[in-house]
Amino acid sequence: MSDLSGRKVELPHGAIAWQPCMIASESIGSGTNIGALSHIGRDVTIGETCKIQGSVYIADGCIIGDEVFIGPNATITNDRHPPSGGKWSPVVVEDKVVIGANATIVAGVRLCEGCVIGAGSVVTEEVPSEQVWAGNPAKFLMTLEEYESRRGSNE
Numbered sequence: 001m002s003d004l005s006g007r008k009v010e011l012p013h014g015a016i017a018w019q020p021c022m023i024a025s026e027s028i029g030s031g032t033n034i035g036a037l038s039h040i041g042r043d044v045t046i047g048e049t050c051k052i053q054g055s056v057y058i059a060d061g062c063i064i065g066d067e068v069f070i071g072p073n074a075t076i077t078n079d080r081h082p083p084s085g086g087k088w089s090p091v092v093v094e095d096k097v098v099i100g101a102n103a104t105i106v107a108g109v110r111l112c113e114g115c116v117i118g119a120g121s122v123v124t125e126e127v128p129s130e131q132v133w134a135g136n137p138a139k140f141l142m143t144l145e146e147y148e149s150r151r152g153s154n155e
Contacts, residue, residue: 061090071101
């Protein structure tokens with residue numbers, strides 16, 4: 001097994017990141033883990049105990065709550081009609097949200113507490129709390145309770 005000690009970077013407030021990555025924000029909560037090749041823009045706020053997998057892009061000004069999981073290659077944007085010349089519409093991700101691999105969250109969207117976004121989805125509108133959405137564009141699939149039940153039975 002290779003020595004990864006030189007690739008781990010201790011961030012302020014007890015967060016860690018894995019090199020190489022670009023982090024332009026100091027507002028990252030304790031226990032958060034940021035994967036290699038990720039880009040965290042300026043003025044991004046990330047809560048505590050988040051798991052941000054590799055190659056994730058989070059645009060300037062976005063807000064990520066506590067206990068959020070963001071799968072590999074997910075993209076969170078801030079410019080709905082580029083190039084807007086700095087008229088950003090950052091995404092807000094509330095607590096305990098799960099964003100699947102390769103999902104794209106379009107500028108100005110709010111992901112409400114406990115929602116789940118399926119892998120490869122393109123989210124263009126607000127997703128209510130404790131709902132599972134997927135597709136392009138993403139649409140409602142089921143409640144979080146149904147999802148947890150299926151996940152528990154490995155359907």
